[in-house]
Structures are given as C-alpha cells and as structure tokens.
Amino acid sequence: MFALAGPVDSGFRVRAVLLASPRNSATAIGIVLALLFIFPIVTRVVSDPDRHRHLEQIAPMTAGLAVQRTIGVSELPIGPWQGVGVPALWAVAALLGGGLLLRARDVWPRASTGLFGSPR
Template sequence: MRPRLSDALRGEWTKLRTSPGAAWSVLAIAVATAGLSALAVGSVTCPCATDTMKLTLSGVQLGQAVAAVFAVVLLGGEYGTGMITVTLAALPDRVSVLAAKATLVLGLVGGAGAVGVGAAWLIGRAVLGDDLGPGAVLRPVVGSVLYLMLVALLGLGAAAVARASAAAIGVVLGLLYIGPIVTAMVSDPDWQRHLRQVLPADAGLAVQATINLDDLPVEPWHGLGVLALWTVGTLLLGAFLLHRRDA
C-alpha cells in the first residue's frame, strides 16, 4: 500500500516531538525575534525620521537565523546520522517526506514567528507609543511572520539539495547576511539597487517598511514575492534531487 502524506506527517511529527532539542529550537525563534526587537527599541533616543515599525520588527533579522537552522537540521541532521535511510525505507515516497517536513516547518515556524513578532510589536507599542507610527501595521507584522516561514522553507530546500547541515546553513546564512553586506559595498547605485531587488533578504524585508516607500528598490509585497521565488525554486530542486539520488 502506497504511503500517504498523512502517514509521512504522522511519522515526521513523532520524530520531531520526541527530539529533545526541537521544542527549544522553536521557542528560540520567538525569543530571538522578540528579544532583539526589545533591545533595538530600547536603544532609540530620537525616533524622528526613523522607520519605527521596521526598527520594532528588527528582531526578525536574528529570528531568521534560528528558523533557517531549525529547518536545515530537520532534514540535514538525518543525513548526518544516517537516519534518512530508515525514513526513506519506511516512506519510499520521498516527495511526501519532504512535503511533510515542509508542512511541519510552516506550522511550527509560523506559530513561533507569530508569537515573536507579536511580542515585538507589543514591546514597540509600549515603549514608543505614538512614535511607533500610524497606519501600516498589518502588512509589516503579517509580512514578517511570512518572511520567517519562507526563510525556514528556504533552509529546508537547501538541506535537501546539499544533504549536509553545515553546507546548507552556510549557503542560507550567506544569502541572508553576507549578501546584504556585499550589496552595500557595491559603489554603483544602479547595480546596488538591482542586487537589492533580487537577493532574498533585502527584497523580503522590504515588507516591513512603512515610510519612504517610493525609495525602496522593490515594493513591499513584491519583495516578499522575490523571497518566495527563491524558496519555491530551492524546494523544487531539493525535491527533484531527493527523488533522483540515493540516500
């Protein structure tokens, strides 16, 4: 009898909930996101000319690392221990295995992200009050949660491609942190703008912006769409390679 996605989900959930570090990793996403945001908001002396909403949600830049590593280890850890052979023996439909892991990543990172981003917004509202800025709240808050979910799925896809946690983590964190640094070092403003339009972190985090939107290299939701394209492309490549290669 061909295993169904529900069977894969049940098996993946059993492995995850019996893993001693899984719950702490999910909790760390929320804590890292809210904690860094609290530090950023607490350091503000004059909010004038500052995108206070983006500053309030700046903890996402730390939470994304935790989310990515969590997702990478979910699959890459099995390659490291050899557990992947047992998983694929029990569930030969490899695409279903990847889909089940992606579903868990979406649910857990989405939940932790909602808690962390929500707490960050509440802290910002408590500290900055009216200085947090009027208007656009739903887009940056919801967009930040979606950003964390997409980054986590990007990590999962990278793990499926690389089949090694260290390599996948290096690639994803390089895209998220080294990419923006390299872009900032580009002297040509046109090239710099183009890079910010296509790199996942710069484009994706545009969803948090609430002021000077005309100066952004990419529109907020379009920027999140760029990250989504990176994520979908990586997952599709990972699914293809997972299906074609030996464990």
C-alpha cells in the same frame, strides 16, 4: 555564471551540481545564512548604481524587510508586495532544487516499483 572552455556535456553539469549540494544539515544552514548575509555585504561593495539596486531587489533579506516598511515606500529598492514575492521565489527555487536532488540521488522510487520498492 561560470563559463567553461570547450564542450561540456550535460552529465558533467549534473554531477557538478550534485557534488556541490550539501548532505549535512549544518552545511545547509550555513549556506542559507551566507545567502542572507552575503547579499548586503556585496551590495555595499558594488559601485555601479544600477547593479547595486538590482542586487538589493533580488536579495532575500532586503526584500523581506521591505514588507515591514509603511512610510517612505518610494525610497525602497523594491515595493512591499514585490518584497513578499522575492522570498517566495527563493523558497520555490529551494524546493525545486531539493526535489531535483531527491530525484537525482535515486531516493525517489521509480515507476516500475511500488511505493516501498516492491515490484508491482
């Protein structure tokens, strides 16, 4: 988490998130692939065993691959059923983020207008 010095209004945070969100599909695909492949690299670098296990538990690729394992399940950092839930939570977070960006970028019609922008 980033810590900013001094008082920061919430409008600044909203603008920062909007500026950081990709508008290009190639950039979005690059971010998704980075999320998939950066977690295993970072987990190899972390030396603390508790943090290493936690990163393996929240990583989307590690959790998704835990679903396929049938033998030696006790050795995994996360169980198969939890492995189903972690990618689902990542998908829900992505959908919520996309919905919030859609709403914030004023693409979604306001309540005072009809579906196609005509007044009610």
